[in-house]
Amino acid sequence: MQIITGDLLTHYIEQYPIDDYFSFDIRPYMKVCLFEKGEWIFKEGSYPDTMYYMVEGKAKLYVTHKNGKVSLIEYIEAPCFMGEIELLNEARYTKGIQTVARTICLSIAVHECREKLLADAIFLRRICVFLGEKATAVTAKYTQNQVYPLENRLAAFIQLSSDQGIYKEKHTEICEYLGVSYRHLLYVLAQFCEENILEKTKKGYRIINDKRLGELAQEIL
Amino acid sequence: MQIITGDLLTHYIEQYPIDDYFSFDIRPYMKVCLFEKGEWIFKEGSYPDTMYYMVEGKAKLYVTHKNGKVSLIEYIEAPCFMGEIELLNEARYTKGIQTVARTICLSIAVHECREKLLADAIFLRRICVFLGEKATAVTAKYTQNQVYPLENRLAAFIQLSSDQGIYKEKHTEICEYLGVSYRHLLYVLAQFCEENILEKTKKGYRIINDKRLGELAQEIL
């Protein structure tokens, strides 16, 4: 992690004003941080004393289970908060957050302005909305996971994440996200090829029957 | 649903003061409601204009999927809020909430004091903490669901919900909560009996090998 100063600092602060997230001047407590791809913003199990507001980039929220298996809970995309739950509940064990791409965050030194934040209705309201949406999204994802086979969920995911009709994501990551084994993900992808829904190319999987894919996805929502 | 007035009203208001959840006097906006067992507090898909604070009782939070399957997302137990997300995001489709027992709630007419609530740091902070805990709990439950077989999760659930060494819950409800079919739940219960961990009696399943049950549960946490 790298702290940005000088011209770049003013650049980011100007480009992403977060003044209207607070009723007081947050700048004295704020820094701008840069995380390289693959860096951990929070190490799982640590007790962070910084809250971040991601303005550029993308990351993954992880939890590791006792049996060693790992769940990729959700993708975190700018703009969003990180470490807000830890701000509320002092000294709380955190989940792991790892960047997927170079990521820029505004960081707020919580110990310096905790009281101010917790008394700030504007800020708190934002956090409420954010937490509410997060809870709703996570719930939706996981209830679907347990009610639909991978066939449907993968179809929906491909439609969501494909670009120009090409699906090209890392299998190792997606199987964690969809909560299935690597092996099984490949089985279902192979099945989609078998059924002429996808076609495997050098550049990724090309969608050749979007209608059918949509039908499979639609059974979810 | 029945609105309580008279002596009972003052009784509940005195017994469960929620003044310290607000920085202003909430009583003008508040009523006390009683729901019978099995009643729906929110009908799924409706747009409620009331927020509740449950002070006595217990309920289930449901979502119905397109394919007709139903997920019991969580048990809601007093004290807690309901309809808080709808307060934040105006006019939001709600999930279903059904009581499991006679339940008493303080109700707040949102349309009359929405602005006041959304500007109240004390209230908002409570909601933040509540939402944060809820998100954490739901995430934990569902990531476990997908990483552990029913054997482990059921063991943990039995330890949690049994009373005096007796497990006695409705199978129809628990299979929805644990996200498995009724059939499969019965299989695993039978297996526990087979392995002399439980014993089926008229009053419910009696735990006869708590140590083993603990081992199975412990693999989770």
Added chain:
DNA sequence: TTCAAAATATGAGATATCTCACATTATTCT
């Protein structure tokens, strides 16, 4: 008390998904 609805129970067969072992490519780092 009786009847309908809900809950419990069980079998048989299907399938969605997992584990493990191993081989083959890409990527990254030095």
Added chain:
DNA sequence: AGAATAATGTGAGATATCTCATATTTTGAA
């Protein structure tokens, strides 16, 4: 460039879980 690491790909066999059909028992309401 070469070596190490990560990602991809596939087979075989196991198992966790589901669907459906059907029978019995319990519960709740008229």
